Amino acid sequence: MKRINYKLLNALIALTIIYILFLLRGLWGGVFIKILAILKPFIIAFVIAYAFYPFLRWLQNKKWPKGLAVAFIVLLTVAFLGFIIYSLIPIFSEQLVSLFSSIITFVTDVGTKFDIDISPIRTTLYDVFNKISANIGKYISDGAVNMLNASINFVSNFIIVFVCFIYFLSDMDKIRNDVKVYFRKKNKKTFKLIQNIDHETTQYFKGLCLTLVIQFFEYTLVFFLIGHPNFLLLGILSSISSLIPYFGGLVVNLIALMIAAVVSPKLLILTLIVAIIFPNIDGYIVSPKVYGKTNNISPLLTIFAVFAGGVLGGFVGILIALPLTIIIKTIFNYYKGDIYKKIDDIKEKI
Numbered sequence: 001m002k003r004i005n006y007k008l009l010n011a012l013i014a015l016t017i018i019y020i021l022f023l024l025r026g027l028w029g030g031v032f033i034k035i036l037a038i039l040k041p042f043i044i045a046f047v048i049a050y051a052f053y054p055f056l057r058w059l060q061n062k063k064w065p066k067g068l069a070v071a072f073i074v075l076l077t078v079a080f081l082g083f084i085i086y087s088l089i090p091i092f093s094e095q096l097v098s099l100f101s102s103i104i105t106f107v108t109d110v111g112t113k114f115d116i117d118i119s120p121i122r123t124t125l126y127d128v129f130n131k132i133s134a135n136i137g138k139y140i141s142d143g144a145v146n147m148l149n150a151s152i153n154f155v156s157n158f159i160i161v162f163v164c165f166i167y168f169l170s171d172m173d174k175i176r177n178d179v180k181v182y183f184r185k186k187n188k189k190t191f192k193l194i195q196n197i198d199h200e201t202t203q204y205f206k207g208l209c210l211t212l213v214i215q216f217f218e219y220t221l222v223f224f225l226i227g228h229p230n231f232l233l234l235g236i237l238s239s240i241s242s243l244i245p246y247f248g249g250l251v252v253n254l255i256a257l258m259i260a261a262v263v264s265p266k267l268l269i270l271t272l273i274v275a276i277i278f279p280n281i282d283g284y285i286v287s288p289k290v291y292g293k294t295n296n297i298s299p300l301l302t303i304f305a306v307f308a309g310g311v312l313g314g315f316v317g318i319l320i321a322l323p324l325t326i327i328i329k330t331i332f333n334y335y336k337g338d339i340y341k342k343i344d345d346i347k348e349k350i
Helices: 006-023 025-061 066-113 119-150 152-170 172-186 188-225 231-241 247-263 265-291 299-349
Strands: none
Touching (some): 025 172, 066 152, 231 247, 247 265
């Protein structure tokens, strides 16, 4: 009598379970989305606290008491948000309206020069820009009370995220220690993997935060020096665009060029020079200095990750594509020897 191949049997059972779950996705899919919606504020709070943890450790290494360091980070965050709301948003709104006008003027000039009927495009742009401008103006003019009435879900989620962020940041040492103790007892190899993932993701978040700050000041200053009318807006967009490798910066440079084309040929040439030179400075000088030898992901893999993240998860998928890729790559590199050994064993059996 032949021996039962338990590995094959387990694989068939697993595939059957996956197929049944796929058929019943209409039933459990809604439940999963609800659970994810409940957990989302806590996940966001933990990620933000995890990103701020290196800064907390740095303050503690400078002999700051932990409570004072946490309070300083919280106050710094509140001050930054207050500065954004009361100082930058009105300027941002004004420059955004100017940006919309410049884009419409650019489209009109192209239509006139090449004798193209662009009235449907212009009408669509007017509608979109008017809606965006109206919403921005409404949020600024109505104030916090009306915004609370109009968007109670957003405000409540924001409060939950902020409060949980403080708790997670305060207890991050304990959380990390509990995870280490658990995996050290459970499996030493898995514990080593968790350490590697922790190191790589920490380096990524440290580098990302530094890159956001550098690119904001870099592009705001450069566009200001060449006389670009939307220098502050472009500086903010350039900083945010660093969250989306390659594509984000490209979109910002295209916007800058479209506005410059309307203003003057001289500004267009200067903006084109900035669009060519500074992304290369960021790619070959700033990023290697910031990230060092960690998070060494090829451009092709980065582009694929961003594209796949966009297809599967939309804008949020694009934002988390790179950190997830770093985690997956770290796991693969850690188990690479075991994977190749298994493949060789299978080849020998065949």
